[in-house]
Amino acid sequence: MNVEPQSLEALIGEFASLPGVGQKTARRLAYHILSQSKSDVQRFAENLINASTKVHPCPCCHAFTEDEICNTCRDRSGAKSICVVEKSSDIIPFERSGIYKGLYFVLGGTISPLDGIGPEHLHLPQLVSRIKEEGIEELVLALGSSTEADSTALMIDRLLQGVPVKRTRLARGIPMGSDLEFVDEVTMLRAFEGRVSL
Amino acid sequence: MNVEPQSLEALIGEFASLPGVGQKTARRLAYHILSQSKSDVQRFAENLINASTKVHPCPCCHAFTEDEICNTCRDRSGAKSICVVEKSSDIIPFERSGIYKGLYFVLGGTISPLDGIGPEHLHLPQLVSRIKEEGIEELVLALGSSTEADSTALMIDRLLQGVPVKRTRLARGIPMGSDLEFVDEVTMLRAFEGRVSL
Numbered sequence: 001m002n003v004e005p006q007s008l009e010a011l012i013g014e015f016a017s018l019p020g021v022g023q024k025t026a027r028r029l030a031y032h033i034l035s036q037s038k039s040d041v042q043r044f045a046e047n048l049i050n051a052s053t054k055v056h057p058c059p060c061c062h063a064f065t066e067d068e069i070c071n072t073c074r075d076r077s078g079a080k081s082i083c084v085v086e087k088s089s090d091i092i093p094f095e096r097s098g099i100y101k102g103l104y105f106v107l108g109g110t111i112s113p114l115d116g117i118g119p120e121h122l123h124l125p126q127l128v129s130r131i132k133e134e135g136i137e138e139l140v141l142a143l144g145s146s147t148e149a150d151s152t153a154l155m156i157d158r159l160l161q162g163v164p165v166k167r168t169r170l171a172r173g174i175p176m177g178s179d180l181e182f183v184d185e186v187t188m189l190r191a192f193e194g195r196v197s198l
Numbered sequence: 199m200n201v202e203p204q205s206l207e208a209l210i211g212e213f214a215s216l217p218g219v220g221q222k223t224a225r226r227l228a229y230h231i232l233s234q235s236k237s238d239v240q241r242f243a244e245n246l247i248n249a250s251t252k253v254h255p256c257p258c259c260h261a262f263t264e265d266e267i268c269n270t271c272r273d274r275s276g277a278k279s280i281c282v283v284e285k286s287s288d289i290i291p292f293e294r295s296g297i298y299k300g301l302y303f304v305l306g307g308t309i310s311p312l313d314g315i316g317p318e319h320l321h322l323p324q325l326v327s328r329i330k331e332e333g334i335e336e337l338v339l340a341l342g343s344s345t346e347a348d349s350t351a352l353m354i355d356r357l358l359q360g361v362p363v364k365r366t367r368l369a370r371g372i373p374m375g376s377d378l379e380f381v382d383e384v385t386m387l388r389a390f391e392g393r394v395s396l
Contacts, residue, residue: 003289003302005264011249014242018227026374028214031287033246034253034262041250043213043241048231051209052239055232066203066230075199089229091201104201 008034057088060130062106062123064088072104079103081138082131084156086110086149090142100140105130110148111155119155128159141169145190206232255286258328260304260321262286270302277301279336282354284308284347288340294372298338303328308346309353317353326357339367343388 005048008030015026031100036124057063058070065071074089083104085091086109094100130195141156143149157167173191174183183191202210203319206228213224255261256268263269276358279300283289284307292298305320329337339354341347355365371389372381381389 001269001293003261003269003293005249005253007245007261007264008262012243014245019230020223020226025218027287028218030249031285032217033249036250038250041246047205047208047212047248048239048243048246051203051228051231052207052234052236054205055203063201064203064206066205071199071201073237087229089225092225093290095199095201102259 003134016172021165057106061104062108063091063104064086075076076101076103080136081140082127082136082144083140084127085142086144094142100139103136107152110143110146113150119176121166122152124156124159127156128163129159130167132163136165138166138168143169145172145186259302260286260306260324261289261302273292274299274301276332278334279338280325280334281338281340282325284342285338294377295347300336300338305350307343308341308344308350310346320350322354322357322393325354326361328362329358329359336364336366339365341367343370343384 011030011033012023012026015029016023020024021029030157033044036044054066055064055185056066058065060069060073063070065075079102082105083091083094083100083102084105084107086107088106089169090144091106094104100121105123105127105129109117109122109125111119111122116169130136139160141153141155143152149193153169160167171196172187174180175189204376209228209231210221210224213219216224219227226307231242234242249396252264253262254264255277258267258271261268262299263268263343267394277298277300279298280303281292281298281300282305284305286304289302289304303321303325305322305325307320309315309317309320314360328334337354337358337367341350351367358365368371369392371392372378372385
C-alpha cells in the first residue's frame with residue numbers, strides 16, 4: 001500500500017531532482033519540511049520564486065545580478081583587467097580572497113564537443129569586443145584545469161590575436177594545506193614544471 | 199564586494215537550513231535553481247506549499263496523510279495487530295517489504311529525558327485506548343535499538359499491564375548483505391544472544 005500522501009511524494013520528487021540529492025535524502029528533506037511551520041515553508045517557497053524571477057545574467061559580463069548591471073561592472077567600470085570564468089559562482093573565491101579588484105566575465109561554459117558545446121555556445125564575441133572597446137590591458141583566464149578548459153583557453157588566445165592585451169592564467173600547483181602524499185599525478189606534474197627559485 | 203544578489207543569498211540560506219545541507223551544497227543547489235525554468239521553480243514552490251498545507255497527522259494513528267484518516271487506518275480497519283513506530287517515515291520499509299498487513303501507530307518520538315521528551319510528549323494514552331477499544335491481539339514494537347527505544351518499550355509494557363495483547367518486537371541481528379568483519383559489537387552481541395537452531 002502506498003502510505004505516502006501524494007503531495008508529499010511530489011515534494012520528494014522535487015528534492016530528488018536537485019543535483020547530488022538521492023531518493024533517501026530527498027525523503028528526509030521532505031519530511032523535514034513537514035515538521036516546519038507553514039510560515040517558514042511559505043517563506044522558502046517565496047525565496048525560490050524570488051531568486052528565480054529577480055536574478056538574471058548581467059548584460060555586460062553574464063554574472064548573476066538582480067540589478068540592471070552587476071555590482072562589479074558598475075563599481076569597477078574603467079578597470080583595465082578582466083578575469084574570465086566559466087560560471088557565475090566561480091567569482092566568489094576571487095572576491096573572498098580580496099586579491100583581485102578588476103572586472104569579471106562569465107563565459108557560460110567551456111568548449112566540450114562531447115557535450116555538444118561549441119564556441120558558438122559561449123559568450124566569446126562579447127568578450128573580445130569588450131576587451132577591445134574598454135581597452136583592457138590584462139586578461140586573466142580562470143577556467144579550471146580540464147582539457148575542455150585548455151581548448152577554450154586556446155580558442156580565446158586565437159580570437160585575441162593582434163589585440164594588445166596581456167594574457168595570463170592562474171598558477172597551477174599544490175593547494176594550501178594539502179598533504180603531499182595525497183597529491184594526484186597531474187597536480188604534481190604541474191607543480192614540478194612550474195617550480196620557482198627560492 | 200558582495201557579488202551575490204540578495205534574493206540568491208536568501209535562497210542559499212533556505213537550503214542551508216535543511217538538515218545535512220552545508221553552506222557549499224546550499225550554494226550549489228541555489229545556483230541549480232537559477233538554471234531551471236521559471237515554471238519548474240514555480241512548481242517546486244507550489245509543491246512545497248502543497249505538502250506543508252495539505253499533509254497532517256492521521257487522527258487515529260498520527261501517520262502523515264492528506265485525507266481525513268490515513269490509507270492504512272481506512273483500508274485495514276478491523277485488523278487485529280498494530281505496529282508501533284517512532285515517526286511516520288518508519289512505516290515505509292514495512293510497506294515496501296509487504297510482510298505486514300496490519301495497522302500502524304506513530305508514537306511521535308521515544309522517551310529521552312536528556313532532550314526533554316517525557317512520556318507525556320508521546321501519544322501513549324491514545325495507543326492504549328486504541329488497543330483496548332479495537333480488541334488488538336498483537337502489538338509489534340518497531341522503535342529501533344537505542345536506550346531511548348528500550349525505555350519507551352518498557353513504559354508501553356507497563357501501561358499495557360492487564361490488557362490481553364501479545365507484545366512482540368522486531369528481531370535484532372546481522373542485517374542482510376553485511377560483511378561480518380564490520381559488524382559492530384552491540385549488533386554481534388544481540389545476534390549471538392538471539393541465535394536460533396538450524
